[in-house]
Amino acid sequence: MRPADNDLLCRVEGEAPMGRIMRQHWLPACMSEEVEADGAPVKSRLLGVDLVVFRDTRGRVGVLDEKCPHRGASLVFGRNEDCGLRCLYHGWKFATDGEIVDMSSEPPDSRMRNLRARAYPTHEAGGFVWVWMGEADAVRPFETPAWAPEPDTKVSIVKMHAACNWAQVLEGAIDSAHSSSLHSTNMPTAEVEGSTATETAWLRPSNDKAPRLEAEVTDYGFHYAAIRRPIVNPETHVYIRTTVFIAPFTVLIPPNDKYNLAQMLVPIDDVNCMFYWVAWHPTKGISQDSWRTFCAAVPGVDLNADWTKVRNLENGYLQDREAMRAGDFTGIHGIPAQDMAMWETMGPIADRSADHLGSSDVAIVQFRRQMVAAAKAVQKGEPAIGTTASVRQVDLASFEGVVTRESDWRTFTTRNARSRQAAE
Known part of the structure; x- marks a missing residue:
């Protein structure tokens, strides 16, 4: 990626084109x-x-x-x-x-x-x-977010400051491949001895760490599927996790059987962003306290009054090497802090010209191409990306599950699919 395009993607202050996109939302x-x-x-x-x-x-x-x-x-x-x-x-x-x-x-x-x-x-x-x-x-009419289809939807929110640019945080949210490694302690496979699903942690029916990715551009952004071999019936079925990017800063990430998940990666300025992780469900859900405890994002314990982190770059995210030797993959407590250690160590604004992208980075490539093109379009006076979408946010959903090989993953991004899951 050229430095000029990297600036178009990342910078939001003043009259920056990406900031002009944000201001239309x-x-x-x-x-x-x-x-x-x-x-x-x-x-x-x-x-x-x-x-x-x-x-x-x-x-x-x-x-x-x-x-x-x-x-x-x-x-x-x-x-x-x-x-x-x-x-x-x-x-x-x-x-x-x-x-x-x-x-x-x-x-x-x-x-x-x-x-x-x-x-x-x-x-x-x-x-x-x-x-x-x-x-x-x-002023555009307010559009109900995907995680609040009804006024009584059960919503729990984690809020955390990220000391880096918004785009590298969002790229983490749409990167389905990293969870198999970085979050493997919190999201074990079903074959790991002693693994049990709880209110906060959930099992994954696959030990495949190299998913096949497929993406499709939409008028609201794009959606994609990470397709893996399941542990059971790999000849006839596939394990699918779909992720939905709703431009310019919202991501619907794969749920578990207790709650759906969404993230917003909101630019504070060019080199800081606010990370919001929302867990929600029409009937089940998870309590606010349980959600924040699981994420190690409890205000006053894990977070300071200004939402900055107790575990941060200056103190090495309190990484515990003894815990790593005992089997904890990262030695860093909490999924968000594990992510922050990756995002923030890239620098305030990552130098994307030094990246070497592979087949697991399909969504990253799509995001960069789409948002740089969107910034250039706004410079020409065209409408901001996401402002002319034909689909309502509440009609979109991410998906996680084992399905037959003949299934089309694109159909699982609809509200009908989400409703079927809720009924089950």
Whole structure:
């Protein structure tokens, strides 16, 4: 990959074409659980822009530029009370729509009273506060995410900061081949002695670490299948794991029998991203506490207050070599931290010109080609990828299972297939 194309793929700040693509989609600013009525404001950063998120006395959510329009002090430290966020510096108070409802330092006839804070359209769904950062006169209707087909869908969320560019994190999410090695301790094959499926860990009916990959481009992004030999009936059946990429930053990854899985890899700026891992199911699901414990992503234990990791590059992800000698493949606790150790050690922005891609990298190649082409299309004034999709996100699903060799994996990306699984 040429350096210029690598920049097109990775950079999102300012007028970068990839950032312009992101701004034509609703972006998750934070989880809904982070903002309480009259509670502490939350700092968020998206595409290099610093924001503050708060919920007012009536439960309405506001997303404003972090800096007060008066003198630039941070509103993250403000008082959230009586239906407004008050700056500590001079007492200016802002409603969720950016209107200044009190300006104690100015006389009643001050021309300053015509000012407003920069406010962004918001929407709550699927456990998140979403924000529109594109043109104010071009707000797209909000589309329900794949993991929230119904208001009562059971949703649990892991949130974790990644100290690297969003694209290399997303490439990890669509890389089905790596789980057979990197996550082999957490996702053992059914033939491993003593292996048992639990609420959080699940068995894989194949020991094939070299899947055959097939991909298909769609108008929402692409989907692909990793096809492996199953342990049972390998002559007549195949083990299939399908992954769905919903441009520009969402991935539906193969589920287990207890819950479905989705990831969002959301750019904070050029060299940081927020990793969200969602476990969901219409009826079964997994509790929030169990999900975060399994992922070793418990706030206050595994994560700091700003969602940065206790296990990080500076301390070697607390890798335990004794545990490795005892049989743990990585010696790193938790699937997300195992992934982070791979992503972050590539550098803030990976040098893709040095890659040597093989047959297991079909999805990686497709992602790079598609998103670089999408960035160039936006530069020409064409619509952003994913904004003209003919399929709703809630009609898409990933798949995991053993099927006959004659089966077409493409049919398992439909809502009908997901409904059949739920019924079973």
